[in-house]
Amino acid sequence: MSTLNTTEPQTRGAGAPTRRGGASGRRTRPIGRPQLYRHLMLIALASMMFYPLAWMLGASFREDGQINDPGVWPGEHFTLDGYVDGWAGVSGVPFLRFILNSLLVSGAIVVANLVACSLTAYAFARIDFAAKKVWFGVMLGTLMLPHHVILIPQYILFRELDWINTYLPFIVPKLLATDAFFVFLLVQFFRAIPRELDEAARIDGCGHVGIFARVVLPLSKPALATTAIFSFIYSWNDFFTPLIYLTDTELYTVPLALRSFIDATSYSAFGALFAMSVISLLPVLGVFIAFQRLLVEGIATSGLKG
Amino acid sequence: MTTTTQRTSSPAARPRGTVGPRSRRRRENLAGYAFMAPWFLGFLGIVGGPVVVSLYLSFTDYSVLGSPEWVGTANYERMLTDDPRFLSALRVTLVYLVVSVPLVQVFALFLASVLNRGIRGLPVYRALFYVPSLIGGSVAIAILWRFVFQGDGLFNGLLGIVGIDTGYSWIGEPATALDTLIVLNVWQFGAAMIIYLAGLKNIPAELYEAATVDGAGTWRKFVSITLPMLSPVILFNVLMNMVAAFQAFNTAYIVSNGTGGPADSTLFYTLYLYQRGFVDFQMGYASALGWVLLIVSAAITALLFALSRRLVHYGDER
Numbered sequence: 018m019s020t021l022n023t024t025e026p027q028t029r030g031a032g033a034p035t036r037r038g039g040a041s042g043r044r045t046r047p048i049g050r051p052q053l054y055r056h057l058m059l060i061a062l063a064s065m066m067f068y069p070l071a072w073m074l075g076a077s078f079r080e081d082g083q084i085n086d087p088g089v090w091p092g093e094h095f096t097l098d099g100y101v102d103g104w105a106g107v108s109g110v111p112f113l114r115f116i117l118n119s120l121l122v123s124g125a126i127v128v129a130n131l132v133a134c135s136l137t138a139y140a141f142a143r144i145d146f147a148a149k150k151v152w153f154g155v156m157l158g159t160l161m162l163p164h165h166v167i168l169i170p171q172y173i174l175f176r177e178l179d180w181i182n183t184y185l186p187f188i189v190p191k192l193l194a195t196d197a198f199f200v201f202l203l204v205q206f207f208r209a210i211p212r213e214l215d216e217a218a219r220i221d222g223c224g225h226v227g228i229f230a231r232v233v234l235p236l237s238k239p240a241l242a243t244t245a246i247f248s249f250i251y252s253w254n255d256f257f258t259p260l261i262y263l264t265d266t267e268l269y270t271v272p273l274a275l276r277s278f279i280d281a282t283s284y285s286a287f288g289a290l291f292a293m294s295v296i297s298l299l300p301v302l303g304v305f306i307a308f309q310r311l312l313v314e315g316i317a318t319s320g321l322k323g
Numbered sequence: 324m325t326t327t328t329q330r331t332s333s334p335a336a337r338p339r340g341t342v343g344p345r346s347r348r349r350r351e352n353l354a355g356y357a358f359m360a361p362w363f364l365g366f367l368g369i370v371g372g373p374v375v376v377s378l379y380l381s382f383t384d385y386s387v388l389g390s391p392e393w394v395g396t397a398n399y400e401r402m403l404t405d406d407p408r409f410l411s412a413l414r415v416t417l418v419y420l421v422v423s424v425p426l427v428q429v430f431a432l433f434l435a436s437v438l439n440r441g442i443r444g445l446p447v448y449r450a451l452f453y454v455p456s457l458i459g460g461s462v463a464i465a466i467l468w469r470f471v472f473q474g475d476g477l478f479n480g481l482l483g484i485v486g487i488d489t490g491y492s493w494i495g496e497p498a499t500a501l502d503t504l505i506v507l508n509v510w511q512f513g514a515a516m517i518i519y520l521a522g523l524k525n526i527p528a529e530l531y532e533a534a535t536v537d538g539a540g541t542w543r544k545f546v547s548i549t550l551p552m553l554s555p556v557i558l559f560n561v562l563m564n565m566v567a568a569f570q571a572f573n574t575a576y577i578v579s580n581g582t583g584g585p586a587d588s589t590l591f592y593t594l595y596l597y598q599r600g601f602v603d604f605q606m607g608y609a610s611a612l613g614w615v616l617l618i619v620s621a622a623i624t625a626l627l628f629a630l631s632r633r634l635v636h637y638g639d640e641r
Contacts, residue, residue, distance in 0.1 A: 254458070
C-alpha cells in the first residue's frame with residue numbers, strides 16, 4: 018500500500034473536487050443533470066442501506082407483536098417498555114453491568130495496544146538491529162494467519178493459567194502486540210517522520226527512549242488515534258473471545274449478553290432485544306461521529322477494515 | 324549480520340564522540356530487541372508457538388482433561404472419509420467467499436468511481452456508506468438480520484406491500500440462508516470503497532486526459548486505465564476481504580443459534596471448528612481443522628499471488 022499521507026492536508030479537502038483522478042478536468046461545474054442523477058442514485062442506495070437500521074430503532078420503541086410492520090415510526094404504539102425490560106438485564110444482572118464490563122475490557126485493550134504496538138513499531142521503523150528484516154517479515158506473515166489455527170493452544174494455555182472467567186485472555190495478547198495490523202500501521206507512519214529529527218534529538222543527548230517519547234510519539238498522534246479508535250471498535254464488537262472465555266454472567270460483555278437475550282426472549286417479546294441491540298451500537302456510532310475523519314483516513318491509508 | 328558494514332549514519336553523528344562502531348552496533352541490537360520485546364514474547368508464546376503446538380495436537384486425541392493421546396493421522400483421515408459436516412463446512416465457507424468477496428469489490432469499486440468524479444457532499448456519502456462496515460460484524464446487526472429475513476420478518480413485510488405474500492423464511496430455509504449472510508457481507512462494502520477511493524485519487528489525471536484526446540469513452544478508460552492502475556489496491560482488498568471471510572463467525576452463530584443450520588447451510592468453517600473444540604471438546608480434531616484452514620487459506624492466497632503476477636500492474640516495472 019502507499020505510504021501514509023495522513024499528514025497531508027490535501028486528502029482532507031472536504032467537499033473540494035479532487036485534483037487528480039477525475040475523469041475530466043471539469044471541476045467547477047455547477048450541479049447539472051448528471052450530477053443530480055448521481056445524487057439521486059446515491060441517496061436511494063444510502064436509504065436502502067440504512068432502512069433496516071431505522072426500522073430496528075423504530076421497532077425498539079414499538080409495542081410487541083408487530084414485527085413484520087415495515088413502518089419505521091412507532092406512532093400510537095410508542096412505548097419505552099423495551100428499554101425498561103432490557104435495562105433490567107439477564108438472570109438478575111443489570112444491563113448496565115455488561116456495558117461497564119465492555120468499557121473496562123475495551124479501555125484496557127486500547128491502552129495495551131497503544132503501548133505494545135507503538136514500542137514494537139518503533140523498533141521496526143527506527144532501530145537497525147540484527148535480523149530485523151526477518152522478524153518484520155514474520156510479523157507481516159502473522160497478518161494473514163487465520164486466528165483459528167492458534168485458538169486451541171491459546172485456550173489450553175489460558176485455561177492452565179486459570180484465566181477462564183477473567184479478562185486476561187482479552188488483554189494480555191494485546192499487551193504482547195499480537196494485533197499485527199496496528200504494528201504495521203504505526204511502522205508505516207513512523208517511517209514517514211524525517212530521520213533528521215532523530216539526529217537532532219541524538220545530538221541533544223537523547224537515546225532511543227528519548228527519541229521515541231519526545232520525537233516520534235508526539236508526531237504520530239493521528240496514527241495513534243486511529244489505532245486507539247479501531248482497537249476500541251474491534252473489542253467492543255468482539256463476540257468470540259467472551260464466548261469461549263466467559264461463563265459467569267456477571268462478567269459478560271455486551272455482545273455475549275445480547276446472545277443470552279435471544280435465548281431468554283420469548284418469540285414475541287423482541288422489544289427488549291431490539292432496545293439493547295440499539296444501545297450496544299451507540300458507542301461505536303458515537304466514536305465514529307466524533308472521529309470520523311481520522312477513521313476514514315485511517316482505513317484509506319492502511320487498509321484497516323471496520 | 325554482524326559482518327555487514329555500518330549503515331548510513333555517519334560516524335560524525337555519533338553522540339558524545341567516544342563510542343566505536345562495534346559497541347554502537349551492540350547497543351542498537353540491545354535497544355531493538357528491548358523495544359520489540361512485547362511482540363517477540365507474544366509471537367513465541369501465543370502466536371508462533373501455538374501454531375506448532377496445534378500441529379502437534381492435530382495428531383492427537385485430546386479433551387482438555389487428561390493428556391493428549393497420539394493417534395497419528397486419524398483426525399485427518401476422519402475428516403476426509405468419515406465427516407460429511409467437515410465437507411459441508413468447507414463448502415459453505417468457500418461459497419460464501421467466492422460469491423461475496425467479488426460482489427463486495429464490484430459494489431465498492433463502482434461507488435468509489437461514482438464518488439471520485441467530483442461530487443458535492445463526498446465526505447457525507449463516504450461516511451454513510453462506511454457505517455455498515457463498522458457495525459456489520461456485531462451481534463446487534465446479526466440479530467437485526469434474523470428479524471429481517473425470518474418468516475414473518477421485515478423483508479416479507481416489504482414484499483407484502485407490493486402484493487407478494489410469502490411466508491417463506493429466508494433464514495430458515497437451507498436454500499437461501501447463506502444468501503442472507505452474503506447480503507450482509509456485501510452490505511459492508513464501505514471499507515473497501517474508501518480504500519478504492521484513496522487508490523483512485525493516486526491515478527494521475529493526465530492519463531485520462533490523454534485517453535480523452537485519443538477518443539476513449541468512459542468504459543474504455545475504466546478498463547484500460549483505472550483497472551490496471553488500481554490492480555495493486557484490488558489485490559490488497561481481495562486479500563483482506565478473503566482473510567475476513569475465512570474467519571467470519573458471529574453472524575452465522577447468531578443467525579443459526581450456534582448450530583450452523585438449517586441443515587448445515589450456514590455452518591461456516593469457523594463455526595464447525597468452534598463446535599468441535601468448545602462444545603464437543605475434541606481439541607485434537609479441532610486443531611486438525613485449524614491446520615486444514617491454514618493450508619486452504621495459504622493455498623488460495625498463493626493462487627491469488629500467482630494470478631496477480633500476470634494481472635497486477637505495479638508502476639515501477641517495465
